[in-house]
Amino acid sequence: MKKPMQNPAGHAAVLRIMLFMSMILLLGLASSANQPPSDAVLVGNETCADCHSEVSESFHKTMHGLAYGADRSDWSMTCESCHGPGSAHVEEADPELIINPAKTDQFGDAQTCVNCHKSESLDGWEFSHHNSADVNCSGCHSIHTEKEQIVKKATPELCYDCHSEVRAASFMPSHHPIAEGKIDCQDCHNPHGGSLSLTSEDTGRELCFSCHAEKEGPFVYEHAPVNEDCMGCHTPHGSVIDNLLIQAEPGLCLNCHAMHFHATVEGVEGEFTPPLAPDRTSISTSDAWKRGMLTKCTQCHTEIHGTDMPSQSISTGGTALTR
Incomplete structure (x- = not known):
């Protein structure tokens, strides 16, 4: 009996199509999770406080609460300013029906934040090294904290969580006095944008000469x-x-x-x-x-x-x- 002819190229094409369709399906599932449905409506902070009383009571002490007067009844910034309309989340008690910035990808997380934070310091974020490395805002910032800079840790320890090789270098015989507390990572780096190395100046020379002017x-x-x-x-x-x-x-x-x-x-x-x-x-x-x-x-x-x-x-x- 004659065997049917094999077509390796055809099989490979079918596999590629199946892989492509699987990726589309996964992306669709991912995008539908952690989002309110399109018909969800606002419910107000008082409704959120029924379940999230601890967060609600302390929110007026946070930088977000102080900046937007959240201790008043006419809150200009509400829970739903960041988390989206909460009616479906309240009705179903389903955490997937509300935006949780900590669980979104870097694009969704950043988009939530830049809706309000439109300062020039974020101009380079889209093409920054942090963004391309899938770093999201909530990776460094704790939104409900009472700390002034709303960062999870003080630098340089916050930076060292990812940049362990820089921590090691800071203890070498010759080093910039970061460990001694005389300079900080942000004296040289802008974590929200800038060049590939996130430096705060356009060129390395300009950055170095800002401290070492006698060499310029x-x-x-x-x-x-x-x-x-x-x-x-x-x-x-x-x-x-x-x-x-x-x-x-x-x-x-x-x-x-x-x-x-x-x-x-x-x-x-x-x-x-x-x-x-x-x-x-x-x-x-x-x-x-x-x-x-x-x-x-x-x-x-x-x-x-x-x-x-x-x-x-x-x-x-x-x-x-x-x-």
Whole structure:
């Protein structure tokens, strides 16, 4: 008996269609849950308080309650401002028939909040790293709290719940004084938007110079990488190397200056091969290293961020950044 011909491509197409339809069904079920039906109507705070008395009694002490005068009978902000019309929820006693921001996805949760919170600080939320990582408002904020900033924890502990690698970096030998309480995550980061790294300034340079203004210049003799990005040499959260460097000297400098030829000084001799001039030796030669020619570039090039003073006794003049 002849076997029917198999069609792998056809089977794959059928499976793709079934998978697609399943996703649509699941999305439909998800969207119908945690939402009032379209015909639900408002019932008022007094009705909510019949079951949720504890929340109702304390709500006037919260930032939301104080901001909207919720201790008055004519509450301008009600439970249903965030939770939606509650008639079906009250009649059926079904928690799926009312909006619970903590159970919605990041889009539904954020939409509930931005209905009122339309400030410029949220302008970048839609395309922010937090939003793309499925972080929702209630992941960080506790809506019914009496705390001024309505956050679940104080920073940096709140941030460390997700960013454990930053917590570890903050205890490295060289670090910004976050653990010491001298700066805070939000001094550099805007959790509601901004760049991919959620920094509060458009570029890393601008952010760093807001504290390290003495490194900005302008200088007569500049170090080109400083005008590009501080992160080329530094890591912001912590390092085992002094000054938050990403790599120890001289290796860090040799990433750009691998073919740099250093002037020979008295007592230090180095190998050289043509076309090097007789008075020059490569800092990357083994002979130069063995003779202690270089352990740290900044032993001589002290003004590595830039200077207004010309270097002396050096053929390159002020660009050597030695003073």
